[in-house]
Amino acid sequence: MSKEIPYKIYLEEHEMPKQWYNVRADMKNKPAPLLNPGTKQPMTLEELEHVFCTELAKQELDDTTPYIDIPQEIQDFYKMYRPSPLVRAYCLEKKLGTPAKIYYKFEGNNTSGSHKLNSAIAQAYYAKKQGLKGVTTETGAGQWGTALSMACSYFDLDCKVYMVKCSYEQKPFRREVMRTYGASVTPSPSMETEVGKKILLEHPGTTGSLGCAISEAVEAATTTEGYRYVLGSVLSQVLLHQTVIGLETKIAMDKYDIKPDIIIGCAGGGSNLGGLISPFVGEKLRGENDYQIIAVEPASCPSLTRGKYAYDFCDTGKVCPLAKMYTLGSGFIPSANHAGGLRYHGMSSVLSQLYDDGYMEARSVEQTAVFAAAEQFARVEGILPAPESSHAIKVAIDEALKCKETGEEKTILFGLTGTGYFDMYAYESFHNGTMSDYIPTDEDLKPGFDSLPKMD
Numbered sequence: 001m002s003k004e005i006p007y008k009i010y011l012e013e014h015e016m017p018k019q020w021y022n023v024r025a026d027m028k029n030k031p032a033p034l035l036n037p038g039t040k041q042p043m044t045l046e047e048l049e050h051v052f053c054t055e056l057a058k059q060e061l062d063d064t065t066p067y068i069d070i071p072q073e074i075q076d077f078y079k080m081y082r083p084s085p086l087v088r089a090y091c092l093e094k095k096l097g098t099p100a101k102i103y104y105k106f107e108g109n110n111t112s113g114s115h116k117l118n119s120a121i122a123q124a125y126y127a128k129k130q131g132l133k134g135v136t137t138e139t140g141a142g143q144w145g146t147a148l149s150m151a152c153s154y155f156d157l158d159c160k161v162y163m164v165k166c167s168y169e170q171k172p173f174r175r176e177v178m179r180t181y182g183a184s185v186t187p188s189p190s191m192e193t194e195v196g197k198k199i200l201l202e203h204p205g206t207t208g209s210l211g212c213a214i215s216e217a218v219e220a221a222t223t224t225e226g227y228r229y230v231l232g233s234v235l236s237q238v239l240l241h242q243t244v245i246g247l248e249t250k251i252a253m254d255k256y257d258i259k260p261d262i263i264i265g266c267a268g269g270g271s272n273l274g275g276l277i278s279p280f281v282g283e284k285l286r287g288e289n290d291y292q293i294i295a296v297e298p299a300s301c302p303s304l305t306r307g308k309y310a311y312d313f314c315d316t317g318k319v320c321p322l323a324k325m326y327t328l329g330s331g332f333i334p335s336a337n338h339a340g341g342l343r344y345h346g347m348s349s350v351l352s353q354l355y356d357d358g359y360m361e362a363r364s365v366e367q368t369a370v371f372a373a374a375e376q377f378a379r380v381e382g383i384l385p386a387p388e389s390s391h392a393i394k395v396a397i398d399e400a401l402k403c404k405e406t407g408e409e410k411t412i413l414f415g416l417t418g419t420g421y422f423d424m425y426a427y428e429s430f431h432n433g434t435m436s437d438y439i440p441t442d443e444d445l446k447p448g449f450d451s452l453p454k455m456d
Contacts, residue, residue: 011083017247023278026285032324032348055126059237077121081110086252091380100403104416114418116147119241123230124151133226134158138213142174144232149183158326159183159394162216166207174422188213195317210344231416233269242275250279260413266391267295270348272417293360297392300423300438304362325352329448366437368438371430386418
């Protein structure tokens with residue numbers, strides 16, 4: 001007999017994951033290695049150590065160890081805001097009149113307002129353990145920068161954040177939270193770095209991109225003694241840390257005999273989607289279970305649905321290693337889309353490989369439809385969702401309405417990765433009718449594809 005399912009499912013402290021799950025260990029087709037942009041050879045540990053903390057570089061290269069212990073100090077920090085709730089969206093189900101059962105994993109119960117703190121605290125911990133003075137990073141919507149500033153404050157590390165210029169201007173309060181926690185915040189591209197100056201020369205008046213901000217942060221880290229670069233998405237090490245989301249979700253669902261039919265997450269660089277789906281896709285890889293997994297991206301920056309699977313630079317300034325991924329080209333500068341955390345030209349190599357192998361599908365959605373779904377969700381579920389997460393909400397509602405048409409009682413799970421209380425300019429634009437939908441033409445995408453590196 002199945003147990004009565006509460007509105008919110010919380011784990012007990014002793015049930016929380018003690019290890020991260022490395023999905024690469026179960027992948028028959030491993031993600032292609034990062035390449036040195038000069039030699040086109042796989043990056044070595046020694047090369048990665050110039051940019052990343054040593055332990056994080058090791059995690060980046062490890063595609064064989066299935067479970068990696070979470071250090072006790074990180075576990076203790078997690079307990080301040082974890083476990084996060086798995087919520088049954090009873091009110092949304094009733095509003096939609098659907099027979100589907102809808103669940104969401106809510107990651108907004110911390111000051112950063114998002115899932116980003118799961119990896120920020122891990123990366124700050126390894127930086128402190130290595131004896132570094134500080135770290136540099138980029139941020140789009142600001143959730144990652146906020147989370148990292150909190151983690152660095154906890155470990156008394158300096159934190160230098162390059163924030164995508166359009167987000168810097170659209171989200172001043174997110175910027176001020178970072179400064180409250182002691183971080184310095186610079187709009188990117190800037191005149192502080194050589195690569196920033198070059199980008200501004202080539203693209204005068206640009207509102208920036210995550211690719212631009214990454215270039216500046218890497219330059220700042222590699223030219224400053226005692227600093228390393230940390231990243232909030234895309235990298236395999238980040239997906240590893242974020243698996244606490246999926247592991248908690250799996251434990252909670254198993255506890256109540258719940259099996260999702262459809263798992264949905266928004267997709268920018270891949271951190272939250274990868275974190276949510278990893279334990280479930282691991283079962284698919286091992287042939288133990290099957291799930292329909294949907295990655296949802298903005299129509300304005302459609303790396304999975306319209307990108308090319310190729311080696312590309314992870315940054316606009318072309319100073320980072322080459323990664324094989326679904327990409328629009330490092331030269332692609334997306335429109336000033338309000339879903340700032342999804343404005344990245346490429347996708348995680350892990351997720352790109354899984355997508356290419358058919359383990360998940362992808363959909364792109366337009367911005368106004370996303371905010372309509374966000375508003376609908378907020379009015380019945382009582383949480384104002386972040387624009388990024390609202391991409392997943394849009395497709396979850398679509399799937400629930402399909403069940404209404406067919407009468408199927410499917411179970412839908414999606415990731416609600418954060419809150420939208422610092423995104424009110426975007427909500428204002430939607431309510432005032434000034435928000436527009438930008439969908440790049442093939443001609444718009446061509447310069448980005450033309451910027452792909454030539455591989456021998």
